[in-house]
Amino acid sequence: QKEVEQNSGPLSVPEGAIASLNCTYSDRGSQSFFWYRQYSGKSPELIMFIYSNGDKEDGRFTAQLNKASQYVSLLIRDSQPSDSATYLCAVNQAGTALIFGKGTTLSVSS
């Protein structure tokens, strides 16, 4: 059973701090990795995708991928209350299904 694991949280950080969200996956053949943000009652919204080992930065967000350790992370710098949401890690399997973790709930306090 191919799995994606995330800590459910909640992860609580003060406004302006760095939030670090982590994800591990079981399928070594996975090729692409995604972070989605989901506000309560809404659908998932793409934040970032990453295909290669290393870091990828987009504004306040940095995705990090380590295929040898089967580990993906998302860093959010200068966290804002509007970043409070559930963050879903997803792995693309064989170009078809996205396999999701259960999500990590982030709470940013002002």
Place this chain on the structure above:
Amino acid sequence: ETGVTQSPTHLIKTRGQQVTLRCSSQSGHNTVSWYQQALGQGPQFIFQYYREEENGRGNFPPRFSGLQFPNYSSELNVNALELDDSALYLCAMARERGETQYFGPGTRLLVL
């Protein structure tokens, strides 16, 4: 704004009934995937269609079926509804297989 739309937004059915959910896109998305998201869980893959052919299926029974039409719209049909089918149903579209999937707003189904 992803340009992916779903209808209806909410739906209430009773056990044993059948339901059809719809998804459409303004752009030429050749790939459509359907997911089921229960409360507090991540989305679970139901199936994917590529150019009107099924291109992969998750661990869902045959009473979950789908179609993709030439205009890139899609339907998810669920027969013999069960209480556990209550969930948020998400449609996601991509231009091609393996490319980034963008989600519609979802249909929230309640089975009583």
